[in-house]
Amino acid sequence: MGRDNGTRRWDALNPGGVAVLLAAACLWEVFVRADVANIQFLPAPSEIAVAARQAVMDGELLGRIVHTVGVTLLGWGAASIVGFGLGLVLGLSNTAYRYSMTSFEVTRAIPPITFVPAALLIFGFSLRMELVLVIFGGVWPVLVNTIGGVHSVPSELRDVSTMLRLNRWETVRKIVMPAALPEVVVGLRLALSLCLVLAIVAEIVGNPEGIGNGLIRARQALQPALMFVYVIVAGLLGVVLNALFRRAVRLLLPNGTVHEERSW
Amino acid sequence: MVMAVKRPQRNNRATNGRWFDVLAGLSPLVVLLTVWELVGSPDSPFYPAPSAWWPALFTRGQGEDIIPAIIDTSRTFGVGLVLATVVGVAVGVGVGASERTDRALGPMFEFARALPPAAIVPVATLLLGFDETMKVAVVVLAAVWPIMLNTRTGVRSIDPVLLDMARSLKLSRAHTVGKVLLPAVSPAILLGVRVATPVALVITLLVEYLTGVSGVGALVGDAQRTFQPARVYALIVIAGLISLAVNSLVRSLEQRVRRRHAGGGR
């Protein structure tokens, strides 16, 4: 989510920013209580806080979070393996690449969201539908970035492997994979965010579990404060998962392979 | 955002070679569709054969819904993207030009940016109802971020010499902004718009699907709920085509501006 320097700079020593945030919250509170614009159903921050507390104490919130995160991680894992494997093959084999790339570009252009209805038709309201969607959507960033990473391996390195008389498998393992790694990592990170969003969408539409479903239930019960709680939790989950991912990358790959792909 | 794949540098292809690649690359899709056609039957509840897709658009007299739906989707997408650009550029310039404003508004923006648009949709329908305004609002909320961030970066990376130059030529404030600053920032802005475009389109379709208000997404949702799988697939293809068209349009626009700035051939 492009927050490396931003996080450090904005968290540390930013009383002004925090103050503005709090001021905005207070303004919101006043706005609702004074019923200025007459937006029905707009909850005040205080109500959201109360609803949050309630949801936590009920234990319902936690259960839903566990479901959503579980599906996300499971799906993301599967998508990563498939995407990486397929990406390696397509990246390494020129022929395979030539004879398939346009297809992938075309399918990629179709937003994963549009596959939700197809998934619903085929798998119905089930956990399977959610998983299928998450995996199908998550494969693309990993696939594309793996291919990109493999292609970006400098030709000099390939000469090195010839000189060292490495066989095909060793070349891949010792030279191609490490060189492609930074871009693969970016793909994995993008896929993670995407998987979370797809899981939530699937829960909103089809699978009666998790955060998405909690959101819909709250809506049906006309409980806007609780809805806001779920929205905020969804946002927090994204941030936390992203941060955990970066932490893991930093620990497992200490050579500074996290490089920014974002627009910042 | 997923990045474009680089082709391997060691292959120099002539232009006709490129065309061959593009067509050859379609083989898996062609194979898949052919197999599907042969194996599936038009009545399959899950996997109707591709040949059944196009006709399915017109069954039960639903054919006349298609064009209006495409227009609706385009309108929401277009208005949303334009508004997102206006807001994104305005805020991006403000935040890029003033370090203090940047730090002050930062946490608030980070918080808002983290909220997934999909989750915002149900809230939006509750607060704003089921109409065009709600659709556009959600699209703007989602698409404004890449534009704002890129504008911010663009403003920050304006070469200070340009500002000195404008001052030394005694250009008025309006002229400095209009003739020097805005053109200097426009590649960054266009990059932001290019990144925001697929986002805006996806969110438009998502909102339509989730709320059924209008547009292609709503048609898809309708087809799905009434168990018309062939129609669903046909509409997915349409959505994909719209997506391809829009993306390539924005990309070529961005390239044109980029070329103007690079001066072309030196």
Place this chain on the structure above:
Amino acid sequence: MSFECRSVSAEVGKSGAARIVLDDVSFHVAKGEFVSIMGRSGAGKTTLLRVLAGLQQPASGSIVQFEGRNVDGPPDGVGLVFQDYTSALLPWRTVAANVALPLEATVTNPERRARVEATLEMVGLADRADDRPPQLSGGMQQRVQLARALASRPSALLMDEPFGALDALTKSDLEDELLALAATTATTVVFVTHDIDEAVYLSDRVLVVAGEPAHVAADIAVDCPRPRTQIRTRESPEFLAVRSRVHEVIFGTR
């Protein structure tokens, strides 16, 4: 009198971490004179030029005047040429449009076009009017900057190491072109450089700026005859004498 500086001091950097770059600098530049400001990189020459250009406020107590009036913001009749031509020209405008930029607010269309044509003619770029700056070589881009500065018919030109990024051959060409232009238009020129040879070759006087904070370490008159030529002048005893003196001042002062 073109420029007049008395007890000029200037700071650089944000308040709190400001560094006094110029201290008690005093000198003057007569009308039509070509004066070089010489010194090591970082000595404060650019700051001094920016103060003259009205782009930077000097410390209080400083007196900076152009043609008798206090300088407060970029004065009318002063043109500025930057070292970094890629950033100082607008790549999305043609050469002609770049030169026209300062005239757009003040001069009407037909007059504007005439002036742009004339100035481009002066710098020898009339045939490149419709190209864009990135298509031109470095030397040509600098000439475009020069043309833009001359288009407003200034009485003085301030130039900040304009030929610093160019190769030696282009440099000598442009030096001579500049001399010719300055003579024809009778423009006062204040020329910042770190190149001793260039400073002596071009100028009537060389101001050496040195020390930390910087002050005027020497004000040396160059009594080589005009018009100057690259070979003859640079071999002349007068040139060599001035050159040594400047050298002494710079390398003698730490």
